[in-house]
Amino acid sequence: MPHIRHPYSFNEKVLFRKFIKGDYDCYAALSDKILVRDYISHKIGEEYLIPLLHTTDNPETLFELETLKDTVIKPNHGSGMVKVFVEEPDFVEKHQLIERCGEWLTKDYSHEAREIHYRYIKPQIMVEQRVGDGKSTAIDYKFHMFNKQDGHFEYVLQVVFNRSDNQPLSMLFYVNNLDSCFYRRFDTAGLDISHNRAALEKALALSKKLASDFDYVRVDWYISQGDVYFGELTFTPGAGLMPVLKHGLDEMMGKMWLQDGQSATQAERQESAPSTAQKKQ
Structure with missing residues (x-):
């Protein structure tokens, strides 16, 4: 059972945000795919809107x-x-x-x-x-942005392939870098993001601006012909029930998230909680 009131994994912290402490009015306004366009225009410019x-x-x-x-x-x-x-x-x-x-x-x-x-x-x-090349479904680039509250961010980039193609969603996960893939889900052999490196660096910089008002938010992007286009802001990814965060990624992302309202005791528990990798060792 998840520790909702004393969360330390990422999924548990999403559940905490859902049920215990969440700014629902703000989340609603910015999860509205139409209303959020005004926010994006103000924060980074309308040129990034589809x-x-x-x-x-x-x-x-x-x-x-x-x-x-x-x-x-x-x-x-x-x-x-x-x-x-x-x-x-x-x-x-x-x-x-x-x-x-x-x-x-x-x-x-x-x-x-x-x-x-x-x-x-x-x-x-x-x-x-x-948005796309006319041949295949656009790839989703999802930046999980963790505000460290000192002007710095940690992030996990989740790259999603095969959306709307009636195939299992293949994914790549990158942790705090755009070079070395941390985890591959399903058949992603030969897939990487190096060809879009410049665009992704720009998307990352823009994601930091959009995430500056929150302890955590996921910022989604599409890339077409080197241009980046905003997708959406997501505050409760997977509703706190994401099974794809394997190999200790759920715990790792939980430690990245300095959640508003989290007590010192909860933070200490989070730091002392063994990761999946440590448990395997």
Whole structure:
């Protein structure tokens, strides 16, 4: 069972944020995929935003758009609900899309895993320009940013492949560097991030600016032709139930997170808690 009131692993600290101490109003405003765009424009500039083509609370208005080719359609109030069009959908596909969007709008995402802040987001449908090379799904670059409260940050970069391709999600994890991969999940042989090194260094610098107001936040990015585009801010990744943090990564990330409201006793317990690697030894 997780130690929710006295957390030391990353997942436990996410649960602590969910149930014990969380600024739900702030999380809601910045988890709203539409409202967060104003925050991004103010903090780092609107040039990092993916072009937004349409927003609506009436899915029928999607019929009025000139084209849906090279677009991403999703709601603003949750995760895992997305439809990508590389080519123009036909009449049947558009009707199926309208029906699906209607279902999304009625969904209270806070019921999925009790991430309370999603309850306070007004559901809307958004249509974005698709980012990518036209051949494969865009790769997600997720920076887990840990504010050390002295002007410095630690971070874990989680790179996600095969999203929306009906395949198991392959992942790479980098800890406090962009050169040496700490952990590979599933078939990632031959995959690395070296070809996007300059763009990722820029994304990291921007992530520090966006994370400066929080003890922890995950900042997601996409990269296309060397340009970086903001994805979203996430305050409770995986709802505190992320099974992919293997090889001691859950404990390691927990130690990186100096959580607001954590007592000295809890911090001492965290430091003294043996890591998975130590237990194996």
